[in-house]
Amino acid sequence: MIPSPRLLKFLALGFLPSLLVWMILPGRSGLTSSLLVLVIYDLILFLIAWADWRRTEDPAEWSVVRSIPRRLMIGEETRIEITLRLPVRRPLRILLRDEYPPELEPRDPTEMLIITGSGLREGAVEKRLAHQVSYRLFADHRGKYDFGDIVVRWPSPFGLLIRQARLPAAQSCRVYPNIVAAQRELVSSRETRISQYGIRLSRYRGQGREFESLRDYVTGDQLRHVSWTATARRGRLTTCQYQVERNQSILLMLDTGRLMTARIDRLTKLDHAINAALSIASVAVRTGDLVGLLAFDRKVVRYLPPKRGRGQLLSILDSLHDLEPSLIEPSYQRAFEYLYHHCRKRSLVIILTDLIDADASADLLSGTAALLPRHLPLIVAIGDQDLQSVVAQTPRSIRDVYRHSVATDMLQQREEALGRIIEQGGLAIDLQPGDLSSRLVHHYLEVKERGLL
Secondary structure, eight states: OEEOHHHHHHHHHTHHHHHHHHHHSOSHHHHHHHHHHHHHHHHHHHHHHHHHHHTSOOGGGOEEEEEOOSOEETTSEEEEEEEEEEOOSSOEEEEEEEOOOTTSEESSOSEEEEEEOTTOOTTOOOOOEEEEEEEEEEOOSOEEEEEOOEEEEEEOTTSSEEEEEEEOOOEEEEEEOOHHHHHHHTHHHHTTTGGGGTTTSOOOEESOSEEEEEEEOOTTOOGGGBOHHHHHHHTSOEEEEEEOOOSOEEEEEEEOSGGGGOEETTEEHHHHHHHHHHHHHHHHHHTTOEEEEEEESSSEEEEEEEEOSHHHHHHHHHHHTTOOOOSSOOOHHHHHHHHHHHOOSOEEEEEEEOOOOTTTTHHHHHHHHHHTTTSEEEEEEEOOHHHHHHHHSOOOSHHHHHHHHHHHHHHHHHHHHHHHHHHTTOEEEEEOGGGHHHHHHHHHHHHHHTTOO
16 A cells, blocks of 8 residues: 555645644644644545445456567567456556566566556446557567566545555566577578478489489580489480489587677577577578587587477477577587597587687697588687788777787687697688678588588
8 A cells, every 4th residue: 555645735735724824823832732633634544445445446356477488589579468357337547567677678668558447337346358569678688587566556436545565476587599490590591502402302413422313424524423324324414413312410519618708799609509500400401401419518408319300390499599608618529529429420510619729729620620521510719800900900009009019819710729629621701790600501501502511
């Protein structure tokens, strides 16, 4: 029960008759009479307020439902809908406040006004109607978050009191990686390269290793693709056509160590890596490949063996929703040993990580060599835009010269580390977070086109 401004005004008005009595009857008797008038006035006012309180609606008859989408996506606004059901016998102005998770950012006021019973006749009873309000929340972190109850306030019939009630509505929600953004980013590629690999159930004739058909030889065909048996049988040169293989195995390895905690555009490097991994997984599922997941720091923290189908994509999405980077150095050796014992089929192993130099990444380099020849490793180093911007600027002071020199040296050491991986027979690329997903999908499709797996 909260006193309203109207009640406070009436309390203040009680001093006027008390003061008037004291002015008419001076002396001790006047003071006593004035205090008696004030007490009687306040007692009457409190009795009226108590009667007003008794006439106030009982919130036990009210019910509330908060509607949250099944999956909240990081980097996207989500609309939260609240439905309040109550029987009303008079017009009401209800102030509703939702206890949203403090980790999420509201884009609209979370205190909302509901006006009910407008035009209701005196003595009529309104049916139990539903009143709906909504607001938007923005999520910039993955994970599990808790909503609290819903608090409502409304005035008493005489407006002397404000009643407050807490309606039970506690529930949890999960913020997932933004697979919608990942798929949206690939829409432009769908009409060009991706559709060629089976997304539209069409076959791609290229440098794959699966036989597709025979056709007459044309100028420019490679001699190694000529079918000499078919040529002898037909009496003219005949070329074999191949299609890109399906049912291949893709394993996504995510480094969750110290270097992946760096933030770029409000997202950590791990967030960017997860978005790229989802893009690869989405394309792999559509092209009929098997896709799996392995996340690690000092030990393996998540593992999903390669499988095909949309169900596997949803499993990967669920596994990644609360994956967070840690401030410890990753152990590539333990991750590769785990992979060696749990994944026997030859796979394209895409390792999303970050590199400093060859010495600091010696564990990664030695582990990559151990993967060959059973698997084909693809090391994806997530670049640092700050280093690129420092190198691109012209130094204007001694301090700028030092910064430029250090940044250039760090980039050169990254290139040397990636070069050593390529020398050992693996694949390595250095990509910026802005085009990480699209470039990585391009490399994945190129590996399939060239038949490297």
